[in-house]
């Protein structure tokens with residue numbers, strides 16, 4: 001099960017996945033809703049917060 005890193009909602013196919021720009025270790029997952037609304041995410045590895 002994949003969860004959005006911003007709103008913690010389970011995502012299925014409408015999401016984006018990218019590595020944390022700060023530490024490059026954690027994979028951030030964001031649903032399209034959060035991406036569209038520019039909800040910030042927090043990296044679970046280093047605590048980096050980004051738009």
Ligand SMILES: [Zn+2]
Nearest residue numbers: 004007031034
């Ligand atoms: Zn979300």
Ligand SMILES: [Zn+2]
Nearest residue numbers: 020023043046
């Ligand atoms: Zn990180």
